[in-house]
Amino acid sequence: MTLRLSQRVQRVSLSPNAAAKARANDLRGEGRDVLDLTTGEPDFDTPAHIKAAAWAAIQAGDTKYTATPGVRALRAAVVAKLERENQLRYTLPEVVIANGAKQVIFNAFAATLDEGDEVIVPVPCWPTFPDAVRFNGGVPRLLECSLEQGCKLLPQQLEAAIGPRTRWLILNSPGNPSGALYSDAELSALAEVLRRYPHVWVLLDELYEHIRFDGAPPRSVLNLAPDLQARALLVGGVSKTYAMTGWRIGFGAGPHALAQAMTVVQSQAASGASSVSQAAALAAFEGGLGFLPAQVAAYRERRDLLVEALSEVPGLEVLVPQGGFFVFVRCAGLLGRYRPDGLRIDTDADLAAWLLEQGVAAIAGSAYGLSPWLRFSIATATGTVAQAGPRIAAACALLRDGDADEGRP
Known part of the structure; x- marks a missing residue:
């Protein structure tokens, strides 16, 4: 057959x-x-204190199902991390935990895209971005960002690509595979374009936020254009900063309505993330960045x-x-x-x-x-x-x- x-x-x-x-x-x-x-x-x-927290959770019997949007303590730790490290304020209902950042992205597109909706994807890009769009019925609009422009999206490219069916713009900084890092001026220029198109949301992949070579702290377009936070999803996790790729914990922070819809998707796809991995991620966010x-x-x-x-x-x-x-x-x-x-x-x-x-x-x-x-x-x-x-x-x-x-x- x-x-x-x-x-x-x-x-x-x-x-x-x-x-x-x-x-x-x-x-x-x-x-x-x-x-x-x-x-x-x-x-x-993975730092020793994080592994120790996972073992302690196992010993304590913390091995049961977890709430679909994530353990409350971990979500609270993400809220605190975002304010402490990123100068961004979110509330507990605006944060969801998933089985890696890839699932956060997938859930967001599953919750918001209908057949034929468009997502602007600057290239080069992580292959998951366009494929997650396609799988959920959307159409990736791939915008080539050349070596001459530092593999970064230009405001005029963004403006020319936006149409009535554009639902999302993806921004990844520092970038995979390019390592490109948007300056404050570049982010502000993109934000100015987005302000003219209120139907376009922005997905910020900031997994590499702490791995930057200029000695500066993490910087997001939301720091420069806080008005965009009402239509943005910030995606982060523990895999890169804390060397925790196999623990499979990512988070999304965005408006409550989006977080709720993503939770509905996750409830039918995977339910809550691992209790042990969430205990480890909690220790990661609370343990500092001394390493x-x-x-x-x-x-x-x-x-x-x-x-x-x-x-x-x-x-x-x-x-x-x-x-x-x-x-x-x-x-x-x-x-x-x-x-x-x-x-x-x-x-x-x-x-x-x-x-x-x-x-x-x-x-x-x-x-x-x-x-x-x-x-x-x-x-x-x-x-x-x-x-x-x-x-x-x-x-x-x-x-x-x-x-x-x-x-x-």
């Missing part, structure tokens, strides 16, 4: 990040020397190592990241060249495949809506990053101009 798949599931695909990671793991399993720069997952361990400067310094060191190495490679143009833990590189200058075996590099995916053969796993920019680029993760050991730069340079140096016959040894 043939399985008939729904139209909605056929609109989306498996995560390209997971596929690249799996391929690198397969090669490692075969004994190959592969430096893995694919996954945006901190290589640091963070050393981690950010490590990311900065890795960034500098990779940027310096790749900036010397002919054919590569590096966007120096201002935050996050990725280095995004335009590789148009290498397209049309030939590998030593005569195969031509026509796309960023071809180049990523060649680098993998040479022992460096990266992800093609096409996965993030912008080609030809490559994304390299620096959320791995400093020694790995230090080795990767020269290995990438050596692999690129093996590529030759000319036809396939000239390219063959």
